[in-house]
Amino acid sequence: MSLRNAVMATLLDGEASGYDLAKAFDASVANFWMCTPQQLYRELDRMEADGLVSARTVQQEKRPNKRLFSLTASGLEALAGFTEAEHKPTAIRDELLVAVMAADANAEAVKASLRERKQWAEAKIARYERLKAKLLGNRTEEEFLGEAERVGPYLTLLRGLSFERDNARWCARCLTVLERRGARLDAST
Amino acid sequence: MSLRNAVMATLLDGEASGYDLAKAFDASVANFWMCTPQQLYRELDRMEADGLVSARTVQQEKRPNKRLFSLTASGLEALAGFTEAEHKPTAIRDELLVAVMAADANAEAVKASLRERKQWAEAKIARYERLKAKLLGNRTEEEFLGEAERVGPYLTLLRGLSFERDNARWCARCLTVLERRGARLDAST
DNA sequence: GCCACCTACTAAACTTGTTGACTAGGTCGA
DNA sequence: TCGACCTAGTCAACAAGTTTAGTAGGTGGC
Structure with missing residues (x-):
């Protein structure tokens, strides 16, 4: 359930495509939350359905079109809610x-x-x-x-x-x- | 897939019931691999089916009967195989x-x-x-x-x-x- | 004499995470 | 100009982990 929140925290930096997010995840969030691109895309679709992010499609000439996601007001609210919730300690699992x-x-x-x-x-x-x-x-x-x-x-x-x-x-x-x-x-x- | 191996590593100490394992896990393995009792029992059944552990039922008078599990030869072999495999690094995921x-x-x-x-x-x-x-x-x-x-x-x-x-x-x-x-x-x- | 916790499990539904393959054009170096 | 890698995704199937609940008798303390 926390991939959602990690995505939203990343979107605090501004609009991004699924692909951008995958890279951003790899570069910074991967320290504490790894995921595959597939998980990201699936989660983004669900988040859009839940109104936490909104997408706009950008036509590109020489590459596949992409969808840029950004946080909605209710996404920001959900993120604030998450920060207020309890966070269970985790083990290493290695x-x-x-x-x-x-x-x-x-x-x-x-x-x-x-x-x-x-x-x-x-x-x-x-x-x-x-x-x-x-x-x-x-x-x-x-x-x-x-x-x-x-x-x-x-x-x-x-x-x-x-x-x-x-x-x-x-x-x-x-x-x-x-x-x-x-x-x-x-x-x- | 590694819960199996954690269980086998714990069984190196000798026979144990599912319940014992749950406690042993809580005490020592929980540093790096947590699980619920349900996961343990499910995994033990599968491991028995796969011939990695063998169970003997111990009748008890004043408590529910218990099944004591111990490593079989092929379980020991599987554990040795596991130690030889590659182990992917993990992130914290917190x-x-x-x-x-x-x-x-x-x-x-x-x-x-x-x-x-x-x-x-x-x-x-x-x-x-x-x-x-x-x-x-x-x-x-x-x-x-x-x-x-x-x-x-x-x-x-x-x-x-x-x-x-x-x-x-x-x-x-x-x-x-x-x-x-x-x-x-x-x-x- | 009652309540709470301990042993020893079982069941089922659900959410997450993983794996592997596929599309399809563009760029860059040898 | 060929092959390898980059962008920007999609699809399907499966494996693993989580949650919530229940059974049923015994033990220990106040």
């Missing part, structure tokens, strides 16, 4: 954690996954850092937080960043633990 | 993040949610700390990692712990940012 839970059964494979994930997390951190630098421009964080009209996207970016940093650190920790164990077990055979 | 993204539209409500979540996270941290102390017994972490036959559950516990610490820190950060903004905006009216 297959890698499941694998680590079972790591004692197959340590080598899990170590490989951990190495891969660590690299992935580091790449993501680098990407987030670039995004952050872009958002800040040549201002300090202080200046930005003082001036900007929206701080929400910046704050969520910080959360995504610290999540991935934490991931990378944890992967490293697991690797040293599993490697030390491996050495010990090898020594005792 | 409604609170969506609300913070829209925070500029309704700051007061979001601040209330942040305060609530911070408290919740702190409570969870305390619970994890207790669990950790219980796992360690009177050993140091070093000793535990050297001696224990399974380190998986400990490592996942560490991840849950750092996730919640991160949550609490981030909530605090958002609150100071939003409060400073509030003050500034009030001053400028």
